[in-house]
Amino acid sequence: MLNGLWLSFFLIAALAALARWLLGGDPAVFAALVQSLFDMARLSVEVMVLLFGTLTLWLGFLRIAEKAGLVDWLGRMLGPLFSRLMPEVPRGHPALGFITLNFAANGLGLDNAATPIGLKAMRALQDLNPSATTASNAQILFLVLNASSLTLLPVSIFMYRVQQGAPDPTLVFLPILLATSASTLVGLLSVALMQRLRLWDPVVLAYLLPGALLLGGFMALLATLSSVALATLSSLLGNLTLFGLIVMFLLMGAVKRVPVYESFVEGAKEGFEVAKNLLPYLVAMLCAVGVLRASGALEFGLDGIRWLVEWGGWDNRFVDALPTALVKPFSGSAARAMLIETMQTHGVDSFPALVAAVMQGSTETTFYVLAVYFGAVGIQRARHAVGCALLADLAGVVAAIGVCYWFFG
Numbered sequence: 105m106l107n108g109l110w111l112s113f114f115l116i117a118a119l120a121a122l123a124r125w126l127l128g129g130d131p132a133v134f135a136a137l138v139q140s141l142f143d144m145a146r147l148s149v150e151v152m153v154l155l156f157g158t159l160t161l162w163l164g165f166l167r168i169a170e171k172a173g174l175v176d177w178l179g180r181m182l183g184p185l186f187s188r189l190m191p192e193v194p195r196g197h198p199a200l201g202f203i204t205l206n207f208a209a210n211g212l213g214l215d216n217a218a219t220p221i222g223l224k225a226m227r228a229l230q231d232l233n234p235s236a237t238t239a240s241n242a243q244i245l246f247l248v249l250n251a252s253s254l255t256l257l258p259v260s261i262f263m264y265r266v267q268q269g270a271p272d273p274t275l276v277f278l279p280i281l282l283a284t285s286a287s288t289l290v291g292l293l294s295v296a297l298m299q300r301l302r303l304w305d306p307v308v309l310a311y312l313l314p315g316a317l318l319l320g321g322f323m324a325l326l327a328t329l330s331s332v333a334l335a336t337l338s339s340l341l342g343n344l345t346l347f348g349l350i351v352m353f354l355l356m357g358a359v360k361r362v363p364v365y366e367s368f369v370e371g372a373k374e375g376f377e378v379a380k381n382l383l384p385y386l387v388a389m390l391c392a393v394g395v396l397r398a399s400g401a402l403e404f405g406l407d408g409i410r411w412l413v414e415w416g417g418w419d420n421r422f423v424d425a426l427p428t429a430l431v432k433p434f435s436g437s438a439a440r441a442m443l444i445e446t447m448q449t450h451g452v453d454s455f456p457a458l459v460a461a462v463m464q465g466s467t468e469t470t471f472y473v474l475a476v477y478f479g480a481v482g483i484q485r486a487r488h489a490v491g492c493a494l495l496a497d498l499a500g501v502v503a504a505i506g507v508c509y510w511f512f513g
Contacts, residue, residue: 110438113392120401133399140394144441148387151267151444158263160375165353166205167371168364172356176201185311189301190242192232199228203246210254222250222477230481238485239478241299244492245292247477251468251493252291252500256281257345258465264444265461268452274343275453276461278326279507283466285319287500294492389441393427397445402427419513422505424449424456429463429501433494436469459508466500468493 121137124130182204183195193199202225225246233240239247258280265273296303303312329337357364396402406423413420425446432439443464447457470493478486 110388110392113396116401117392117395117399120399120404124400136398137395140398141391144390144394145387147444147448148383148390151264151390152383156376158259160372162259163375164368164370164372165350167374168357168362168367169353170205170371171362171367172353172360174353174356182311184307188305188308189245192240193229193242194232197228197232199225199232199242202228206250207254210250222246222473226477226481230483233481236482239483239487239489243478243481243483244487244489245295245299247473247489248291248295248492248496249288250477251470251473252284252288252496254284254288256284257349259346261443261461261465262346264440264447265452268444268447270452274341274346276458276465277341277345278337279458279462279504279511280465282507283462283500283503286503287466287496290499291492291496294495295488298488298492389437390444393438393441393445397449419509421455422459422508425459425463425505428460429467429504432464432467433470433497439464439467439469455508455512458512459504462504462508463501466504467497468500470494470497 117137121133124133183200186193186200186203187195202221206222206225226243229240229243229246233243258276261276261280262273265276293303295301302308326337354364356362357367393402406426409426410420410423413423428439428442428446431442443457443460446460447454450456470490474486474490474493478484478489
């Protein structure tokens with residue numbers, strides 16, 4: 105899938121460049137293509153330097169939280185909920201701990217770190233699966249919730265904004281929180297409908313209703329604020345939450361007599377190993393996106409969508425952010441490249457770049473997750489997993505556009 109996507113970027117760019125040369129009389133397009141390759145290769149290394157630090161930092165803190173018992177505590181806290189949503193998983197099963205840790209990594213926006221943990225969870229769920237090739241209900245729910253992007257603290261997106269010179273990298277914190285809540289809710293409801301889960305069970309309601317009421321009340325409060333106040337509040341809560349988590353992890357580690365420094369270094373080493381393998385993929389995708397933009401093919405496609413939006417009488421400023429959303433279901437690295445390219449082209453705090461950042465934080469690499477997670481355990485029949493996951497992605501994109509017009513429009 106990624107082979108075809110990557111190759112198509114170059115082939116489309118080549119055809120568009122030939123058309124600009126032969127039909128438009130613009131031979132300079134080929135110089136622009138070559139220059140874009142070098143520019144994007146350099147940008148990949150610049151982004152990678154900061155990515156090394158980000159993953160190393162957060163996996164170090166996560167290891168402290170894990171050794172302090174936070175993950176086990178969350179597993180016990182969520183046990184009654186999982187027993188209703190995943191009735192085939194026994195209480196105390198190792199899968200629940202891995203699922204909790206995977207959700208924690210996804211919640212922090214550390215998608216690259218979440219993947220190896222998610223694979224452990226999927227293998228543990230496969231041990232309970234009576235079929236070797238057909239996805240179980242528990243596996244589908246776990247995958248769809250992953251594909252709904254459980255991003256509560258998008259550290260990676262903050263990092264990309266820092267790298268591109270954003271004066272306030274956490275500006276998109278609240279928009280992403282609201283948009284990802286919409287995608288996760290739609291993902292959960294769609295799976296519940298297909299699997300006939302009893303979401304009105306008193307235990308399930310005891311978990312979900314307080315969160316829904318809190319979110320609803322919070323949104324009502326936000327509705328009373330101006331755009332400037334919303335941006336200020338998003339920045340404050342983003343930074344406060346980020347540093348508050350760090351302090352909480354450290355204090356819990358100290359109380360539990362965890363050797364916090366040694367544990368941090370141990371987790372940081374894992375982060376370094378995860379990060380160093382990403383550079384080839386980042387170079388590949390950024391260069392492909394670069395030639396697509398330099399050839400004029402990307403702008404031509406966006407012009408078509410922009411015309412349709414204008415024909416419908418809508419504001420078209422969000423159209424320049426759509427490349428991130430369109431490629432996200434297929435490839436996280438391609439979407440990451442599209443996001444960075446949008447920031448570079450339009451400005452890191454431009455409306456398209458802000459929408460693209462929120463889309464990146466509220467959608468997931470659905471087909472990649474399906475291929476990797478199900479492929480790792482030999483699942484061939486995904487049943488309703490694909491439809492539910494794509495519906496969650498669509499909800500995330502629509503919510504991202506709406507929320508950004510609310511906050512930044």
